[in-house]
Amino acid sequence: MFITDYIKDVFGAMKSLGTGLKRTLYYFTHHKEIITQQYPDNRATLVLPDRFKGEVVMPHDEKNEHRCTGCTACELACPNGTIKVVTKFDITPEGKKKKAIDKLVYHLELCTMCNLCIVACPSDAIKMAQTFEHSVFDRSQLTKVLNKPGSKIMEGVE
Amino acid sequence: MFEEVAKTAEGDLVINVGPQHPATHGVLHLLITLNGETIKKVEPHLGYIHRSIEKMCESLTYRQFIYVTSRMDYLSAHINNHACALCVEKGMQIEVPDRAKVIRVLMDELTRIASHELWWGAMAMDLGAFTPFFHAFRERETINDIMEETCGARLTMNYMVPGGVMQDLHPDFQRRVKEFLVLYKRKIHEYDEMVTGNIIFQNRMKGVGYISPEDVISYGVTGPAARGSGVSSDIRKLYPYEIYDKLQFDEVLETAGDSFARYLVRLREMDQSIRIVEQLIDNIPEGDFQAKTKAVLKLPKGEFYTRVETARGELGVYIVSEGGTTPYRIKFRSPGFSNLSALDHMVRGGKLGDLVASMGTLDLVIPDIDR
Numbered sequence: 127m128f129i130t131d132y133i134k135d136v137f138g139a140m141k142s143l144g145t146g147l148k149r150t151l152y153y154f155t156h157h158k159e160i161i162t163q164q165y166p167d168n169r170a171t172l173v174l175p176d177r178f179k180g181e182v183v184m185p186h187d188e189k190n191e192h193r194c195t196g197c198t199a200c201e202l203a204c205p206n207g208t209i210k211v212v213t214k215f216d217i218t219p220e221g222k223k224k225k226a227i228d229k230l231v232y233h234l235e236l237c238t239m240c241n242l243c244i245v246a247c248p249s250d251a252i253k254m255a256q257t258f259e260h261s262v263f264d265r266s267q268l269t270k271v272l273n274k275p276g277s278k279i280m281e282g283v284e
Numbered sequence: 285m286f287e288e289v290a291k292t293a294e295g296d297l298v299i300n301v302g303p304q305h306p307a308t309h310g311v312l313h314l315l316i317t318l319n320g321e322t323i324k325k326v327e328p329h330l331g332y333i334h335r336s337i338e339k340m341c342e343s344l345t346y347r348q349f350i351y352v353t354s355r356m357d358y359l360s361a362h363i364n365n366h367a368c369a370l371c372v373e374k375g376m377q378i379e380v381p382d383r384a385k386v387i388r389v390l391m392d393e394l395t396r397i398a399s400h401e402l403w404w405g406a407m408a409m410d411l412g413a414f415t416p417f418f419h420a421f422r423e424r425e426t427i428n429d430i431m432e433e434t435c436g437a438r439l440t441m442n443y444m445v446p447g448g449v450m451q452d453l454h455p456d457f458q459r460r461v462k463e464f465l466v467l468y469k470r471k472i473h474e475y476d477e478m479v480t481g482n483i484i485f486q487n488r489m490k491g492v493g494y495i496s497p498e499d500v501i502s503y504g505v506t507g508p509a510a511r512g513s514g515v516s517s518d519i520r521k522l523y524p525y526e527i528y529d530k531l532q533f534d535e536v537l538e539t540a541g542d543s544f545a546r547y548l549v550r551l552r553e554m555d556q557s558i559r560i561v562e563q564l565i566d567n568i569p570e571g572d573f574q575a576k577t578k579a580v581l582k583l584p585k586g587e588f589y590t591r592v593e594t595a596r597g598e599l600g601v602y603i604v605s606e607g608g609t610t611p612y613r614i615k616f617r618s619p620g621f622s623n624l625s626a627l628d629h630m631v632r633g634g635k636l637g638d639l640v641a642s643m644g645t646l647d648l649v650i651p652d653i654d655r
Binding site for chain 2: 138139142143145146148149150161174175177178179203204205238239240241242245254
């Protein structure tokens with residue numbers, strides 16, 4: 127009896143190994159099932175979803191105007207101190223002083239892409255960009271100023 | 285692997301496994317006392333990836349602290365965020381809209397499937413099979429793409445906020461999930477073909493790492509590791525949160541208590557998660573995805589505790605509030621820590637090679653243990 131059980135075990139084992147190997151061989155011969163993406167080579171065709179959280183950017187229109195009022199809601203919402211809003215006072219044509227941003231400093235190296243600043247912004251001035259290749263040679267390049275030089279606040283945004 | 289070989293007074297070998305070792309999935313350091321090849325004692329040394337998350341949370345507001353918890357058990361990030369959001373909602377008595385509840389449960393279950401998929405691949409790789417890892421990642425990748433589309437990130441989503449979810453579902457979400465369900469049903473039998481039925485795998489798993497139901501309770505083991513010994517411990521069934529009491533699903537129980545039982549529990553739990561997703565995916569109610577909350581959240585003075593079922597077991601969030609905008613103290617009861625404490629009991633008297641099989645079925649995530 128022992129011998130028959132032993133032989134059964136051996137053949138059962140061979141069968142189970144064969145079942146697994148059949149699956150491996152199936153993929154070996156069916157190249158259409160391969161889903162690997164050739165990443166650095168497919169950069170030109172690579173499309174990321176529009177909600178992907180890559181980095182914070184401030185969109186500017188063609189007149190070099192942005193929507194940021196300098197209310198510091200994003201700075202308060204940020205858990206890591208990633209955003210620093212530096213404000214200044216502009217003189218309006220009527221001669222009044224008006225608060226505006228001088229610089230919106232963004233530390234990419236501290237950012238965890240938690241999206242809280244985007245949600246907090248009342249005037250939709252900042253959004254997430256779909257970039258993800260953030261490596262640079264020097265960490266000082268990761269500190270960015272989001273508003274472009276010479277940019278102004280858009281008309282009608284309070 | 286062997287950083288230091290020392291001998292005790294009785295002539296037993298003391299060896300280090302980790303903190304940098306492929307079988308430990310992270311920086312887990314095990315100090316093992318060996319008599320020949322038999323394990324006499326396993327002593328886990330923790331703290332290599334301690335980031336003081338609980339202390340960090342004390343300086344963050346109730347909206348901000350949720351993102352840190354994604355970094356605890358990074359494979360069930362949604363469920364961690366969910367537990368924290370639930371605790372804040374309990375304290376502030378925020379009523380969550382139905383749509384947000386359904387979205388949260390859907391995301392939780394997709395996360396659970398993704399987590400178990402990764403565990404299955406890594407488990408097989410620990411035991412020397414390399415191909416299953418790629419097969420598991422193929423399905424997991426689909427879930428990651430769904431998450432990326434709706435939440436904007438693949439691993440640390442920060443999608444659950446107090447009062448609901450951060451963004452509404454992506455218009456393509458339902459179509460993508462249905463595609464995933466078709467793919468999953470077409471591929472899941474391969475898992476059994478390649479690994480479960482394999483005779484080498486079964487011989488290495490059966491009878492290894494036995495733990496009795498009494499020991500499961502006394503060590504505080506939860507999740508699939510406890511259900512493998514026949515201890516009912518599914519928080520979704522025992523203390524239902526969100527809409528789990530209205531859903532049809534079974535708590536998977538095995539009674540053998542060995543590594544193979546724990547393996548089967550996880551594998552069959554994926555099918556139950558698929559059942560939940562199938563029930564909900566066509567029945568997402570219309571409405572708001574987020575309740576109207578105040579700009580600054582302040583919990584009333586007191587102590588609040590909620591618990592949820594993550595992919596690894598019971599996660600408890602305990603908040604002590606002094607009435608301010610930041611918590612006075614936060615404590616996370618993480619499943620990995622308690623499960624790891626039972627490892628010594630499981631493998632004592634066994635062989636060194638069986639350690640990997642037992643450790644793999646506990647599904648340890650080291651950042652979850654250290655926090």
